[in-house]
Amino acid sequence: MAPSRNRRPGFSRRAQYSxxxxxxxxxxxxxxxxxxxxxxxxxxxAFAALRATLAEVTTPISSGIAALGRGIAxxxxxxxxxxxxxxxxxxxRKELEDNHALLMRARTLSYDNRRLKALLKLRExxxxxxxxxxxxxxxxxxxxxxxxxxxxxxxxxxxxxxxxGPEGLIGRILETGPNTARVLLLSDPESIVPVRRxxxxxxxxxxxxxxxxxxxxxxxxxxxxxxPGDIFVTSGTGGIYSPNIPVARVLKRARDTALARxxxxxxxxxxxxxxxxxxxxxxxxAAPAP
Amino acid sequence: xxxxxxxxxxAAPPPAAARLLPPASVLLASLITTWPFIATFPSLPPxxxxxxxxxRLTRPDVFRIWAPLPLGxxxxxxSGQPLGNAMLLWTLCFFMIDxxxxxxxxxxxxxxxxxxxxxxGFCLIVGRLVAAPLxxxxxxxxxxxxxxxxxxxxxxxxxxxxxxxxxxxx
Numbered sequence: 001m002a003p004s005r006n007r008r009p010g011f012s013r014r015a016q017y018s019x020x021x022x023x024x025x026x027x028x029x030x031x032x033x034x035x036x037x038x039x040x041x042x043x044x045x046a047f048a049a050l051r052a053t054l055a056e057v058t059t060p061i062s063s064g065i066a067a068l069g070r071g072i073a074x075x076x077x078x079x080x081x082x083x084x085x086x087x088x089x090x091x092x093r094k095e096l097e098d099n100h101a102l103l104m105r106a107r108t109l110s111y112d113n114r115r116l117k118a119l120l121k122l123r124e125x126x127x128x129x130x131x132x133x134x135x136x137x138x139x140x141x142x143x144x145x146x147x148x149x150x151x152x153x154x155x156x157x158x159x160x161x162x163x164x165g166p167e168g169l170i171g172r173i174l175e176t177g178p179n180t181a182r183v184l185l186l187s188d189p190e191s192i193v194p195v196r197r198x199x200x201x202x203x204x205x206x207x208x209x210x211x212x213x214x215x216x217x218x219x220x221x222x223x224x225x226x227x228p229g230d231i232f233v234t235s236g237t238g239g240i241y242s243p244n245i246p247v248a249r250v251l252k253r254a255r256d257t258a259l260a261r262x263x264x265x266x267x268x269x270x271x272x273x274x275x276x277x278x279x280x281x282x283x284x285x286a287a288p289a290p
Numbered sequence: 291x292x293x294x295x296x297x298x299x300x301a302a303p304p305p306a307a308a309r310l311l312p313p314a315s316v317l318l319a320s321l322i323t324t325w326p327f328i329a330t331f332p333s334l335p336p337x338x339x340x341x342x343x344x345x346r347l348t349r350p351d352v353f354r355i356w357a358p359l360p361l362g363x364x365x366x367x368x369s370g371q372p373l374g375n376a377m378l379l380w381t382l383c384f385f386m387i388d389x390x391x392x393x394x395x396x397x398x399x400x401x402x403x404x405x406x407x408x409x410x411g412f413c414l415i416v417g418r419l420v421a422a423p424l425x426x427x428x429x430x431x432x433x434x435x436x437x438x439x440x441x442x443x444x445x446x447x448x449x450x451x452x453x454x455x456x457x458x459x460x
């Protein structure tokens with residue numbers, strides 16, 4: 001292309017000054033950018049209000065596009081549903097028969113469980129759901145893993161509440177706006193969830209890796225073996241996540257730190273359920289009186 | 291970049307719509323992250339930056355030197371990176387391109403592509419160092435993201451040139 005090396009914009013003083021001023025603004029602005037970057041790194045929720053304001057505008061658009069996409073994507077499946085419904089009916093009837101015996105056994109077990117718990121006077125805090133919403137978009141070009149939820153403080157969503165999907169834990173609320181909230185997904189490199197193994201209650205930490213998988217680190221003993229297929233659920237330690245939400249399944253045999261895949265696949269864009277924090281921070285701080 | 295005062299025989303300045311098209315296209319490209327898609331790893335190229343570089347390298351006169359500041363500020367609000375990241379890095383890229391403009395006088399598209407790839411790689415790598423902890427396992431996918439973005443740059447530059455023709459740039 002043609003050279004543009006002539007930086008003097010002519011003899012006009014005004015043009016020269018405006019060019020010079022442009023450079024002054026650019027240098028000053030990049031310094032301001034560096035300061036903002038330092039502030040945002042030291043105090044991540046510092047500019048949450050700005051982001052939330054913009055998200056208020058973009059989230060309805062994302063929701064609309066997502067609804068449109070779901071509508072189009074559901075056409076082939078509903079057509080095949082119509083064809084396959086008869087066969088499915090027979091299958092389901094058979095399954096119902098098979099499950100009947102299992103159900104009776106489970107009922108007795110549940111009854112026993114209730115009675116035993118009453119005997120132990122175990123008070124179980126079962127946090128209720130706050131709102132069911134959808135994850136509408138995510139930070140796809142960044143190395144951080146955030147999602148945007150289309151419900152916010154007007155729906156009762158508050159910072160620190162856990163978010164789960166039908167299959168398992170998705171993450172927790174990081175920032176809220178009036179109608180939107182930012183969710184720190186499980187696979188974010190800065191997300192850590194206390195978990196335990198279902199098999200023997202072994203405590204561990206599930207830390208995000210940034211590439212969609214989790215690292216399960218043993219929290220108690222050294223030299224702990226993880227087997228492929230080990231299932232980890234939240235332990236309730238720390239007071240954010242209520243216990244027994246499925247988190248991840250170990251992929252490979254390993255010692256002390258194992259690779260695991262989350263149960264909830266956020267990219268399926270399904271419903272997300274925001275729950276109350278298991279033990280809200282304020283009451284936890286007030287609790288240790290004696 | 292260069293805005294000489296208009297002499298009596300110069301062409302009239304372009305209408306507002308034509309002047310607003312480049313920044314608007316960069317903002318829209320930044321907004322691609324709001325597309326309803328939940329990524330499990332960084333997979334989307336930084337389209338805002340690529341659009342900005344496309345405009346800067348095909349038409350050096352449409353953006354002033356300070357233009358990356360407001361555009362980067364907007365990109366930071368939607369991209370998930372900490373605020374100030376794109377403001378700083380995009381402006382540094384503009385400074386570098388400005389320097390290269392004076393050293394490397396006659397350029398081809400190949401050189402432009404190389405410059406853009408370098409700028410994209412610089413912004414993504416520094417952005418990763420700033421945003422994610424050093425131990426995060428994102429480096430392989432980041433490399434993939436950089437390669438994809440560099441490969442897509444000619445398309446974006448083409449798109450910028452097409453937009454430029456549509457808005458009546460000479």
